[in-house]
Amino acid sequence: MSAGLRAWSLRRRVVALLAIVGVLLVGLAVAEASLAERSRNQVDALLNQTGPLRVQSQELLNALLDQETAVRGFAVSGDRADLGPYEAGVRQEQDVIASMRRLLNDYPQIGGDLRQVETRADEWRRAVAVPVITVTEQEGTAAGQALVTQVARQQFDEVRAAVDDLQAEIFDARESNAREARRSGNLLAVLLIVAALVVVVTGVLLLLSLDRTVVRPLTELAQHVRRVAEGDFQHAIPGSGPPEFVQLADDVDAMRRRIAADLAEVREARQRIEWVNSQLQKQAEELTRSNRDLEQFAYVASHDLQEPLRKVASFCQLLQRRYAGQLDERADQYIAFAVDGAQRMQRLINDLLAFSRIGRLTVGFSEVDLNKVMGEVAGQTEAARQYADAELTWSELPVIQGEEPLLTNLLANLVSNSIKFRRSDVPSKVHVSARQVGDEWEISCQDNGIGIEPEFADKIFVIFQRLHSKDAYPGTGIGLAIVKKIVEYHGGRVWVDTDVSEGAAIRFTLPALPEDRAAAGESPDEEATGAQATETPDGVPDGSPERERERERAERTEEAPEGGRTGGMRETVG
Template sequence: MSAPTTPRVGGRVTLRRRLLRLLVTAAAVLALVVVGAAVVLGRVVERQDAVTQTYFEAITQADGAYIQLVDAETSVRGYALTGDEVTLEPYHRALADDLSFRVLAEREREHGADPELAAAAQAAADAGARWNEEFAQPTMAQVASDGTAAVTTEEIEAGRQLFDEARAEAETYISLLRDRRTAAVDELSHWMLVAALSVILLVVAAIGVGVALWVALRRWVLEPLDELATDARAVASGELTHPVDTTGPGEIADLADDVERMRVALVTEVRAVEQSRSEIAEAHDQLTAQAEELRRSNRDLEQFAYVASHDLQEPLRKVASFTQLLQKRYGGQLDERADQYIDFAVDGAKRMQRLINDLLGFSRVGRHGGEVTDVDLDAAFAEAVDNLEERIAETGAVVTHDPLPTVRGEEALLVQLFQNVVGNAVKFRAPDRVPHVHVSARQVGDEWELECRDNGIGIDAQYAERVFVIFQRLHAKDVYEGTGIGLALCKKIVEFHGGRIWIEPSQDVGTRILWTLPAPAFDTLTA
């Protein structure tokens, strides 16, 4: 197996070539045994056919021809004694039948396999023909013309001798056939024994080839793979310093080399990971500290916004009250510019009050939470519309909705959510058409997707994200009033409830604001 011409992988004999040589040798041995068995089987089939077909049919036909010959001689003798033509029936039947030694002789000559059989069959046919031509036909003609007394004892004796010669030749032919069949039976027995030995040899060869393959596979594949697997398991269990030995034929040895290189690379990577682990832990500690600081800063900021908004309420109320009182008492008594200044002060105080209220509401979301209950959005929507009743009546807006579901949440916040989106839709109406606002809902997976659609002035797609940022306005305050907190408050309410909010482009006019809310397992649309 280690001849100089054997290809090598990395200086080692390849498993492919070893297996190829082994399989070629095994195939050659099996092929020789199979070819020998096929030859033996062919001889068995040939001898069996000769015994059961060729010689059996030949003997059967020869016996039939012999019986017909005897019957013909008996019928001619009976006719010579009685003159009754009925006794000639076996003779005529034998002439009409194609089964005769003449036919058998012709068949033997056609086959040409055994000249001795052909000569014996021809001799029997010639003897039978002489008896027929020299005795049977003349005797029948003589009896037919002159009667039974015309046949002399000498003629009958001569006929008997001719028939004895024909019968002797027929028996010789039949005996020769039986000898040939006996020889064929003996030969068949011999080849049957050889066939049985061939089958045994084939089984032994197959077992030997199987054992050789198993031994070769165990030595060349299983044992090296077991050793490689043992080393690999040791490395996989954490023994990274355990070396992987190179054993076995070329391919398996190359695989072991690859595993060893992988182990070395893994050791290098592990060392690098261990080296950077401390750095990651240190960075994690810093991030944790920064996150805690950020949470504290957010709490302080929210507390500051709440306190600042709350504490500004009292002085702002005084400013608003006295400016309104000043406007009521002295309006029209001063010059036009003084009245304008007073109006500016009153308007600024009102807008400041709205801004502080909105900012206070924004800071309260998620801080001073109310009770989380099952909220009927139909009822929440109706309450929001009631709160907007005056503005809806002033604008003539048409506000409708589809059946809305029941969700888990804070009712006050969800009412505020509907109030803001519907209020925005009414506020940003188109001047040339009656405002139409419609709210719908559909279930998408495990959440409800709600939509507020209107036919107002719409929102440009480039500002679809900006409108949800606090204090962001797309229009001047003298065109559309507001503080720029409404949609930012909507976003905070939706996210507080575990949903998301966005703006979809409208196919015609107006705005489509969509948001999602988690859907409890029992959720169904209310009628």
Template sequence: MNTDPSDDQGALSGWTTRRWLRTGVATTMVVLAVLGSLGGWAMWRTSRITAELVDSRSPALIEAIRLESALINQETGTRGYGLSGRADFLQPYTQGTADEQTALRRLRPLVEHDPRARADLAAVEKRAEAWQQRIAVPVSKSPAAEAVRLAARRATEGKSLFDALRRTMTRQQAHLQDERAAASDDLRHAQNLRNWVFAVIALVILVVAALVFEGLRRGVTGPLTRLGSAARDVAQGRFDRAITGTGPADLRALAADVDSMRRRLVEELEYTERSRRLLDEQAEDLRRSNTELEQFAYVASHDLQEPLRKVSSFTQLLQRRYGGQLDAKADQYIAFAVDGANRMQVLINDLLAFSRVGRVHNDHQTVDLEAVFGRTVENLSVTVEETGAEITHDTLPTVVGDSTQLGMLWQNLLSNAVKFRSPDRPPRIHVSAGREGDEWEFAVADNGIGIAPEFREKVFVLFQRLHTKDAYPGTGIGLAMCKKVVEFHGGRIGIDSEHTPGTRIVFTLPVAGTAAAPSERRTQP
């Protein structure tokens, strides 16, 4: 029968790939089911015989030998006590009695389903009980002198009883050995049968695999290879090449769909070219916008600063010269002007620093955060001393970044922790550091006034203030600056909602290398 689906004139040319695969998989599953059943039966038979040998036959023989050893120990101890009258000779008898009970407790379940083994065990127990009742128990329970006389009188009877017991135990062990040998033979035959079954299974699987491979090559991979070759030609730029399919009906339909996609690509290329020109125009607008931003920064740092300095200087001069000479309203107006000029200057400087993050200061190198932190604490030494603040910190690692920006980060976080202190307790600030995978996690925790839950996201937005300038001075740029610095270095920043009292700001920075484990120490400003 012609099984090549690529022959369009064949009787099976209308079959789809799914139908070919369904037929092949169904046939394969039937074959594998039969083979699996045979293999499972062979494995089950081998496992059953193995379990019988390991779990029943061998342990039963071992426990029978232990039972014999326990009874021999009893006989040895009884005989030694009967000859010498010394109580220490009874130790083997005592141990043998305990071992006998243990062996019997283990042996009874093992021979429960074997009538002959069960009968042998019953005979051993009967003989053992007869010897114990006549010899072992009376001798061991008697005083030394009486035990010697009793052992002498019953020596012949004891030997006869124990010899009968030995013969019974020997017969029991012989039967158990025969049963174990028979089980071993059965296991060997089962293993040979299992090996033959699996060899046949492997051979059949190889034959099925070869047939499947050949069928897939002729019915699927061959047509797909030709289709793929044509598609690669189109991908390399030959958009004028028409794609025709061979093989099963669905693969021919797929080729028609790919050819339709080729035609659609031609249309999309024209659209993409128009979009590219539009992106070029937008990129040019973005470059122009960046240039204007740089010009604004220049104006803010030079042209706007100069007139603002004049306004600030002359209003301060006016305040010093005419303060107290005019009425109270005039003094108030002059103070407003001086304060407004000073705040405008601080605001412009803060905006300049904010705009420079990632643009001006962008010198990434190895930075020792311990040194940067130390310089920051020195800069805040006057404020720390005035407020009675105590700053502690873990050993800080080395990271890769811009030292100027990281200094600004510590400056804003520590100054905020001191600024927003609680009026009823001195500031206590702790900086922790720990490694979490490929990141360092830092936290600045204080015992200040804290931040309400509804404002924990807003505080990182530019110009967001939670208090009036009379209560707490500032421009509302500090935490926005911190967020920009941390994100520029590839980290994250947020507020720990579970920390009380006060505020705990947590941020991360990528690991630059292996650093020593953090250990807490105190920083003296």
């Protein structure tokens, strides 16, 4: 291989070879197309001209024979009905001749023979057929038979001979077309064989060229790379073959040098990672032990701690009832403090146990009708509402996937919280409603109470976080923390809407059922609803700290089963 050709890139070599082959194949394709067109024309002539002409010439002969037979039969019988084949034969002869003339544009010799047949047939009818018919009708069958002589038969034989000449000419034209079609087909086959040979030779040349310029250099490069991959990072990688492979070998060798330079850092990083993994393993084991300790603590809190605490509370209450007024005022006050502390301690332990059981003791998700849940909540909070003269109402609520006891606890905490933080100057009103926003149901619990300041909107969901003293508003400060944990366990999020005109509005989301999502997708108001949800889906402006915290909480929340079907109930409980 010359130095100039060796300097060609692999692409240039392949393009040059393919260009040569392409020119050859294009030339062969043009010749084949010309032969194919010629063969098609010949086959068309064979099928659409000479073939039909041959059949029609036989039909023409049959029509003439019918005429001759009918004339002789009429001369014998004298029955006019025997002339029916003669008249039909005349019509068929005219039709066949007209049809044949439409096919004779390329065959003038056959056209001349057809005219000869037509002339002979007309002469026979004038000289024989018409006189026989006329004489038979006027003078009888004997006179008619007398005209059917040997001369009359010879005249019809001339007609038949003219038809034979016509058929012979048509046969010769048909054979000529067939020979030309076979010749064109043979030439086309030869050209196809030549094209196949060109393709085969090109393939062999391309295979040999690829083996020499691609496979061998790549095999050598792979051997050198394999040595480096086995750990010999100091082995140089030379290049050979086309310029692209030489450049590839240089790039791989540069990568080898970088890998060798970075190997020490990689080993050091691996050692650090192994140390970190060991620390993580220790922390995981410590977390496992801590979880076991927490479970043990929950058991102790629910059994062992409750028993002495009940004794303390019981005996303090006995002291309060038996010795009330018998000791001085300070002693009565101390005993009251002890009773209140023991009772608060019991409430704290019970609330803490309820908080720890959320998501740990599960009965599985099922379809829950929130309208039914609100009926249970109304029963649970009836005493508190009667005491506070509070009114509880709710709109039509959906059906969602969840745990009914937890959802009952969720709504009961929200309603109780709204009743607790009421205003003294107006009757308390609590309303629960729902609306679908995208793939979620947004449920709101709104009241006309004292409200929540915006700066405390996030603090109220922290466990044991209180914004007021226990003397002003009783409670352990864990209710809204339980609400938040239940909502997140169901795959939703909860927040305080600070844009309401009065009172407080706590909103949370729950995933909608698939049928509700489909219905929302087919709703004509979907576009308007989606625009509203994009602008202010929960009353919190985009870009605000509250919005960012909600997004972080939503990303950390595991996806819960989807669901939500609107219930068909609306009830007011006063």
